[in-house]
Amino acid sequence: MRKILIVGGGYAGFYTAWKLEKKLHRGEAEVTVVDPRPYLTYQPFLPEVVAGSIEARHAAVSLRRHLKRTRLVAGTVVRIDHGHRTVTVQPADGDAFRLGYDTIVVTAGAVTRKFPVPGIAEEAIGLKHVEEAVAIRDKLLTSFDRAATLPPGPQRAKLLTVTFVGGGFSGVEGFGELLSLATALLGRYPELSRDELRFHLVEATGRILPEVSDRPGRWVVRSLERRGARVHLNTQVTSAAGGHVVLSTGESFDSELIVWTAGNAANPVTGRHTDLPVDGRGLVVVRPDLRVGTEDAPVPDAWAAGDDAAVPDLASPVPGALTTPNAQHAYRQGKLLARNLDATLHGREPKPYLHHSLGAVATLGLGRGIFQYRHLVITGPPAWLMHRGYHVLAVPSWERKIRVLAVWLTAAVAGRDILSLASVQHPRDAFVTGGEPAPADRAS
Structure with a gap:
């Protein structure tokens, strides 16, 4: 054979x-x-x-x-x-x-493209694999729990600050979805206010979402900023050592969660x-x-x-x-x-690859999205539904399509799941400590 x-x-x-x-x-x-x-x-x-x-x-x-x-x-x-x-x-x-x-x-x-920025290798999480997506979510949920027990101040501010580096599809979609989750979480945390939430999207070029044209890209920026986010265009992260983010514009802030989505290599x-x-x-x-x-x-x-x-x-x-x-x-x-x-x-000639784009569609959070096909641009809930419809059809196997649809239907009735299982990253802590508090470095 x-x-x-x-x-x-x-x-x-x-x-x-x-x-x-x-x-x-x-x-x-x-x-x-x-x-x-x-x-x-x-x-x-x-x-x-x-x-x-x-x-x-x-x-x-x-x-x-x-x-x-x-x-x-x-x-x-x-x-x-x-x-x-x-x-x-x-x-x-x-x-x-x-x-x-x-x-x-x-x-x-x-693979994820990385640059020799101080602190990125030690502090940042990518968004290319399932385990990274789970870690990002758990870290945000854990940060909310920790911030709710602290008085207002620098440590609490750091816990409620999120930074995404990279304005391509992966970065913008992850940023929009995490912003949607964080905003929804505020209703469950009366100790925290909307003004304390800080979301930063840093992009080295002058626009985000290069797969769509300039006008829809600018609409996405305005949409994110209306939701309280900061979008830094023509800006680079020069350092993230110890979670202290320094931008090429001179601005700096502490960020508990840093997500690196600055393209592929x-x-x-x-x-x-x-x-x-x-x-x-x-x-x-x-x-x-x-x-x-x-x-x-x-x-x-x-x-x-x-x-x-x-x-x-x-x-x-x-x-x-x-x-x-x-x-x-x-x-x-x-x-x-x-x-x-x-x-x-079997002795036949292979055929060339030819595919005309079906357009670009992105989710920006629950009920929010953008779709563009040539000059046609659709935003808001219709684009979000198109995103979900396209990808549930595209994910391989009927088994996975049914499971995803079942979770979506459950969430439509019961709401999204806000349970953090960050402790599974250190499964032996409870056994080793016997109920004593985990070491401080494990809390993050």
Whole structure:
């Protein structure tokens, strides 16, 4: 059997494997997926996990439940040696080992882009995985509990200050949803007032949400500011040491919760540890049909898709444009990649990837959203409903669609869940301390 190795179980990798299971007959090929996590994270749901509108487990799709004929290897691919048709895998436990293959599919996904800002590595939380979304939510809820026991002052002010760095879709949606949760929480905390709540969104460029045009972007800024937030454009964070945020404008403040969403960077395995061709940003160079290489210099038996692939955007009027690294493209590329692999195995020609954008839609909090398709812009509750409708249809498997819908319907009747389970991050504290207060550094 031909050995097909898929590096990464995100959107593109999951859909490639899922569709190959449906297309290939038994005995035609052995498909292996290597990923350190046993699930696909449906990232568009992470802002609603932050707000408690979706159960954390429902924003993840189990690989073992849905990939029944695929071999799953729990580990991280740290090197791709296509010349020898091997990859090096580092498992969570034990020594690294090599896996051989006949055909490789690189769908490792991007990683959070970080800058050497003092304090960020020690203080900030990302928003790319389920555990990060849960930690953000729990930290806000814990901060409210702690602030309610303190008199007004610097420590209480710090606990009620939230800072998001990065004004792309991930940052703006997470910011809007967390602001919605915090505002709703005030009704449960009579000790706290609305004036004490401080939400800062910091963006290095002159606009947020680059996927929408200027006018809708400005509307989002005004909407957030009407809700009491501060949006800092053309501003950078120069330090966050000890939770003290210093901006390039000279403004500074203490912030208990700092969320870093300042864009994506190439996965290290494609950026630095492969002999496959990559561009200046560390993305794998691919042809329109998702085969690695160029029209003049194709690389045999190598394919790539998703956030770590430089996929030509045939729908764009701009010469040399690449597809935007988002879920809308990644899962469609994964499905096409499976069809193209099946085609080449049966002697047919693969087809190029061509997808015309369906528009951009974002949630900004409960009942708030924005949608744009070309010159059509919809805001408010209709856009929010469109966001929910689109993503419940897009999340993989009927099992997950039903679970998400059930939580939404329950929340519509009973309200959102405001329970914090931050203590699960330190499960042995109660056992070790025997009821004594936990150390001060664990309280945060």
